[in-house]
Amino acid sequence: MAPRLFSAYVVVDWSAAAKPSTGPDSVWIGVLKRDARFRMHFESHNPPTRGAAEKLLASVLDDLKKRGERALVGFDFPLGFPRGFASALNLAGDAPWQAVWTQIDRMVKDKADNTNNRFGVGAEINRRLTGGPFPFWGCPPKDTLTTLQPKRSRPHGPDDLPEFRHADLAAKGAASIWKLYYNGSVGGQAILGIPAVRRLKAARGDALRVWPFETGYRALSAADLDGVEVVVAEVYPSLIKAQPATGEVKDLAQVRATAEHFARLDEAGKLGAAFAPAKHTAPDTVVDAELEEGWILGA
Template sequence: MTDAAPFDRIIIVDWSAAATPSPRKPSADAIWLGEDGCPPRYFRTRAEVMAALSRICADALATGTRVLIGADFPFGYPKGFAARLTGDSGALAVWDWLGAHVVDAPDNRNNRFQLAGQINARFPGLGPFWGCPAGLSVPGLPHKGSLRQDHLMPERRVVEDRLRSTQPCWKLYTTGSVGSQALLGIAALNRLRQSFGPQLAVWPFQPPTAPVVLAEIYPSLLAPQVTAALARDPGQIKDAVQVSLLAEGFARARASGHLAQMLRPQVPVDVLAEEGWILGAGFTDALG
């Protein structure tokens, strides 16, 4: 269902799994928040951006407005993971499980590598998660993906097969990895679910009709536009450019009616319920 009123605000968050606060000076590879018509905002810790998101949600409920919050990490895992981890095939069971087991301190210290090793122990063979700093040894967590074997999990979700530039969610460390962002990000957003209850929905696992809707996004959908913007002004920070352009893109899609179509992807229901989807996949032209 997408018969709710249009979104009044569109928020895009570029996440980070950093283990320490980002520099005081706005920097790359940190947390950035973009909104159409507003300058991008920089956050040094996940605790800081979560406080801001909580205020945005509370304001939406207080003013009777609707807000779409997009975050750039996987909201789900490949088929079979949820049931193996939780006994329930629904993605939100994984959200609750990670919410209960992830430790993420106000200064960004977290247990993501240790937790991934503990999750791997629930699977046969070695894996599916892999990757951590060279000086860190975690039982059950291989440093290289090639060391994994017989864990029985698919490498990619259906949406990642369609968008081949995406990285698999099992990769926790080194260039381009999104696995750590997913572990910490899901746990963080699950706290918003707990705080706002039925007033907040996680798409596509729940109908996008609540006042606040969370959705997975992928900034590289606008990679050519980001590259062009950086070429025009090389002094900009890529993360800041991405969140601004994607917020503008979804605002255009809202005005053209394409956003409503994006919220109805032509994908099997069981895939959406277990693996999730990237909002805007297949609609690059409408965003650009």
């Protein structure tokens, strides 16, 4: 049987909250790693702010590095935007996903107390793309602007950027990144989450690889990960049916179930194959995933 690719599994349930918060709908970090007796042991963290979450993640990864253990880190928001986004914004230079990461990072202001400008970022990108309240939508009434409205202004047409990435359609039920507010608003999470992942990447360089952008959208083997300490992937906890224990917050149950799911696949020698596209995936879809859109691990 193939050796395990990872010895630790970290799953991050991000939040776009505008003030410090804990409990449901806040940041949850689940860490499944070996204890002193080499048994898998789960621990959870519920930092009140994104800043605190980022520091905690860095310390977890530093600790695993000291122990010589490779980690899979899953974030529950899109790491890429629908195909065509980078060119629509005239972002030149790097690979489209990198150009978008750099642009979002430049625009985002996310303070230590969680106050942030995600609606301003969405409104400004709308202004550059269409001059109106499209494609991003969703905000509290007080944040309404001519280029950002609380409700969706119109459906996506054939000449617009796609409403969904290929991966969102494959995952069935995943929300569109253009939705910035209300339940399941992954857009706000992506805008505030991508800069945090970019900083983790900047601090670790080539020792951290972002799948599928830096690894290719293909099966991974231990040899592929030689010298790699961390693989970051997008996850969608709703793909795994998590049963909360009595008194347990749903978000905590989801990060635990997701970490355990990937650990089981790895134990069975099947996780490497999960990084590859399904058999009948169109070549264009693979290219879009690798260059710009990303993919959801397990979708």
